[in-house]
Amino acid sequence: MNPAAPRVLVIDDEAQIRRFLDIGLRAEGYQVVLAATGAEGLGLAATQSPDVVVLDIGLPDMEGHDVLRELRTWTQVPVLMLSVRDAETEKVKALDHGANDYVTKPFGIQELMARLRVLLRQGAKARQADAPVRYDDGSLVVDLARREVFLDTVPVTLTRKEFAVLSMLVRHPGRVVSQQQILRDIWGPTHVQDTHYLRIVMGKLRQKLSDDASAPRWLKTEPGVGYRFPAQ
Template identity: 60%
Template sequence: MTSNQPTILVIDDEPQIRKFLRISLSAQQYRVLEAGNGTEGLAQAALAKPDLVVLDLGLPDLDGKAVLAELREWSTVPVLVLSVRASEGEKVLALDGGANDYVTKPFSIQEFLARVRVLLRQAGNGEQAPAQVSSGPLSLDFAYRRVSLDGVEVSLTRKEYAVLAQLARHLGRVVTQQQLLKDIWGPTHAEDSHYLRVVVGHLRQKLADDPAAPRFIVTEAGVGYRLREC
């Protein structure tokens, strides 16, 4: 094995498929990692930072589209969906959800390998987003959707986590109210700033963050919010 050998993570619950892909990819000098469910796959993706993820949609614990959605919250790694779901609707949902390509089972291994090469070539040497971000004693683990303050886990609602994660992905930079509203509530809510104010208020309460002297979430009046870099 060479140090610049591309790493491919295969997330599939069928052992025979994983074995087939492991043999085929290893023969092309790729390093292969395997996961039999979505939770394990997300953990491997965070720890190993693979160059490509091959993702089945029919996983035993999480639907593959849910795995893809969580992965896209913190990583731009190329994702090749490999699934028995052959409908146009499934393909569109996966591609719109952040997949880079879609191959249906049964499949030609030569075509599959060609698509792997294309995705790796397109990815080049692009830098992956970090799996964790910290602002002083506040830490976000994107892979596990976990927020901790002074080492103690903080329980957040989905919207609270989504807002904080979006700010963390732009650590130290202002994220506009409109961008947060469109990304989290949808494009029809771009002007519903009261939704955002309520969620930010709840976040500040849970993080013991005084809005008059914020440790973490800084309000940029009339513009948006910024997670302090410290």
């Protein structure tokens, strides 16, 4: 296998679909990485640096939509969603969460290949924007690729939403990120007015990072607007 060949990460719980895609993609010269669960897929996305992700919506441990939202907190790798659900609302939901394309099962391998070629052409720009992001000021360490946070060398355990919010702020150092932007990207476009969700998560983050709200070191509030993470 050509080590320079594009790498496709397939996240699907159906063994026959994984085998079908593995054979078809390898026949077209792609490198293939396979995952059967959302958690496994997120781990491989962080460690294998895929050029494109093929993601099933119906996974045993978490919804594909949730996997997509987590991916979008730290990578813009092109994502093609797969699903037996052909309702327009499902497609809109996937696209709103950051999917680049959507294919309904059953599908033809040639159609899938054509769509992947389009996404791979878009992927070069995404890879440039996906340089590994790691914040380290000697006290707080946030490693987005490894999904790890340390405070004074002690691991900090965050929920998915807490990590997603922190990641979004870390990726925009020195810039104010609006409450609406955070809510839209992490909770979805129907939750842009649900600022209490964000306040709860920010409170938990401050508690876990020992960041005093009255004199914050990292999670700075811009009243009525949003939040800002310091530039290194």
